[in-house]
Amino acid sequence: MKIFRTLHHAIIESGGAFRREDVNxxxxxxxxxxxxxxxxDLPLCSAPASSELLAPIGSQEIWAxxxxxxxxxxxxxxxxxxxxxxxxxxxxxxxxxxxxFFKAPAYRVVxxxxxxxxxxxxxxxxxxxxxxxxxxxxxxxxxYSIGNDMSSRDIEGENPLYLPQAKMYDGSCxxxxxxxxxxxxxxxxxxxxxxxxxxxAMIFAxxxxxxxxxxxxxxxxxxxxxxxxxxxxxxxxxxTGIVPPDDFTLxxxxxxxxxxxxxxxxxxxxx
Numbered sequence: 001m002k003i004f005r006t007l008h009h010a011i012i013e014s015g016g017a018f019r020r021e022d023v024n025x026x027x028x029x030x031x032x033x034x035x036x037x038x039x040x041d042l043p044l045c046s047a048p049a050s051s052e053l054l055a056p057i058g059s060q061e062i063w064a065x066x067x068x069x070x071x072x073x074x075x076x077x078x079x080x081x082x083x084x085x086x087x088x089x090x091x092x093x094x095x096x097x098x099x100x101f102f103k104a105p106a107y108r109v110v111x112x113x114x115x116x117x118x119x120x121x122x123x124x125x126x127x128x129x130x131x132x133x134x135x136x137x138x139x140x141x142x143x144y145s146i147g148n149d150m151s152s153r154d155i156e157g158e159n160p161l162y163l164p165q166a167k168m169y170d171g172s173c174x175x176x177x178x179x180x181x182x183x184x185x186x187x188x189x190x191x192x193x194x195x196x197x198x199x200x201a202m203i204f205a206x207x208x209x210x211x212x213x214x215x216x217x218x219x220x221x222x223x224x225x226x227x228x229x230x231x232x233x234x235x236x237x238x239x240t241g242i243v244p245p246d247d248f249t250l251x252x253x254x255x256x257x258x259x260x261x262x263x264x265x266x267x268x269x270x271x
Contacts, residue, residue, distance in 0.1 A: 001035060001181040002263075003143075005111075006052045012039065013047070013178075020045040026058035027232045030143075031136045035181050055111035055175045056145055059232035062109060062173060064130070064149055065220050066099035067092045068213050068239030088160055098215055098223055101163060103149065103237060104173035115271040117171025118250050122152035125250045128240035129194040129258040131186065131210060133217055134179050136233045139225040141217055143181040146258050146266040147237040148174035171271060174256075175235070177264045186210055186217070190260065194242050197255040204248060208241035 004011040009020040010029055019042035021029065032038055067089050092099045110116055118125035127148050134143035150173065156166035188211035196204040217238065224236055250256075254270040 002178040003029060003056060003181060004048050004178045005054045005056045005058075006048050007054065009045070009048075011045065011048045012042065014039055018045050018047050019043060027060075030058065030060070030134065030179070030233050031138075035142070050112065050177075053112045053177055055106075055109040055114075056177070056179045057106045057109055057175060057235065059106060060235050061105060061230065062103045062132075062147070062175070062235045062237065063224060064101055064103040064147075064167070064237040065215070065239045066101065068098070068215050068220075069208070069241035070212070070214070093214070098220055100220070100224055100236075101167065103167060108170065108173060110171060110174040110268060112174075112176035112266055112268070114174065114268055115171060116148060116150050116174050116256065116268045117169070117271045118150070118252075119152050119155070119165075119169055122155055122166075123249065124154035124157075125150065125152050126244055126248065127151075127194065127196070127250065127256045127258075129192055129242055130237040130240050131190075131192060131213075131260055132175065133221060133236040133238060134181075134233070135221050135224070135230070135236060137229075137231055139221055140183075141221055142183060142233075143179045144186060144260075144263055145175055145179050145235065146177070146260050146263050147235070148256060148258060148266060148268060149237050149240065150174070174266060174268045176266045180263045192242065193259045195257045195259075196244070196250075197257070198251065198253070203254075204244050206242040206244070212241045213238055 002013040012019045130147040132145045132147035152166040190210040193207045259265040
């Protein structure tokens with residue numbers, strides 16, 4: 001089952017059929033105990049056009065996990081090593097407690113086709129493609145989406161305490177194209193693919209698999225919900241295992257395309 005968000009409706013796809021619900025019911029849909037029953041008595045509708053899609057989020061916050069892939073750990077160590085902070089990332093990768101940080105409130109999240117941004121005071125900016133957990137208000141994982149955690153590597157590399165400025169700014173978070181509702185564990189051989197285009201030509205392509213994420217998703221969710229409540233649920237980006245070369249930085253008008261089946265493809269243009 002997939003849920004897409006438009007201006008006025010939550011569009012639910014199940015078994016090839018589409019049904020609509022008032023968009024104001026979004027939070028209730030995410031936190032329902034019985035998703036199949038959602039479809040009862042809802043009117044049929046046509047599939048939403050890609051131009052209609054908004055970020056699939058209601059009142060939820062978005063958080064993120066860091067240094068969950070070996071490749072991510074290596075990248076963080078390299079970008080911070082000259083400042084003497086690289087050892088912190090190795091310790092986080094090996095520690096029992098994961099790195100978790102606030103990424104964006106719902107109003108700051110960009111949807112499919114929307115414009116993400118690079119900071120004007122950054123010189124080294126990259127997208128970070130991330131499988132994103134959809135967690136209900138009771139701490140249970142009920143679905144998945146695709147996230148783009150836009151990041152300023154030079155700002156974070158200068159000092160780990162600058163992470164909020166490197167990660168949290170207008171246009172730094174994209175989500176979509178839908179929420180894939182399932183309580184089944186995500187297959188470990190699932191491929192995460194990112195392509196970046198400039199002036200119509202592909203300038204970067206990279207992929208990884210879910211099996212390369214070190215930490216269990218239930219572990220990340222449990223730590224996130226320790227001592228903290230999320231009345232409407234929460235979304236958690238699970239980290240990136242795809243890191244462009246060190247000499248690469250995003251430019252205005254670049255197109256970022258992230259694909260994770262069966263969720264779909266999230267496309268965004270750099271403003």
